[in-house]
């Protein structure tokens with residue numbers, strides 16, 4: 001069954017009385033070039049178990065299952081289950097979990113389902129939870145080699161921005177702290193059914209094998225980053241004193257040690273500077 005053929009897709013959906021849920025971010029891929037490319041760029045290959053988030057009617061799921069040893073897909077919408085039974089009937093290496101990915105124990109899933117395999121995540125993410133899903137995957141230090149996901153173009157630009165540039169945000173810092181990120185390819189809005197109002201892009205994050213900081217330092221680092229980026233236009237000293245209760249004097253000293261002016265804003269610091277700055281600050285108040 002060709003799941004990128006519009007006639008085929010419309011036929012399946014109407015036979016099952018399925019209507020798209022905007023709230024669940026249901027824009028299904030109908031451009032035949034996209035899913036093979038996501039799979040090939042996302043470690044879908046022998047020796048791998050792939051976690052997919054959000055199956056839709058299984059167009060990407062099938063391409064992943066053709067290449068990897070096993071696919072475990074988490075899909076929240078139970079209306080899609082009878083459709084998937086039909087569209088993925090030819091595969092015996094796919095397991096669907098009818099769950100909300102935000103509540104799913106993915107670490108346990110990997111342990112139980114991917115024994116002897118390496119793991120990776122591939123998905124065309126529901127856009128309303130792009131950042132929470134990416135943060136969940138990174139913060140939980142999921143043992144995966146790569147996270148290859150389609151996101152809205154604007155989100156891709158933010159995620160792939162240089163830390164310290166105007167385009168970067170707290171999530172840019174987080175992604176670069178946890179691993180390396182790059183844009184793999186762009187995708188036009190016409191590649192989906194229904195077509196969204198914006199273009200998309202596929203990005204790939206390769207998590208670092210080891211944490212850069214110990215748990216306590218990491219917690220402090222993110223407290224600093226979140227305070228600094230939630231009030232981006234304030235100086236580091238003003239943002240950290242008002243939101244994190246850190247005395248301005250300590251901020252000035254840490255900035256000075258890095259050769260930065262008292263008026264510096266956190267969004268201007270690159271990742272290494274941010275890490276060094278927050279460690280100096282932490283040491284000065286503990």
Ligand code: SAM
Nearest residue numbers: 027028029054055056075076077100101124126
């Ligand atoms: N992979 C399919 C494709 O590319 O055509 C569908 C992608 S569509 C953008 C996002 C999918 O994620 C939908 O099937 C939607 O029902 C599902 N979804 C939305 N929220 C979810 C959640 N919290 N947990 C799991 N799946 C979710």
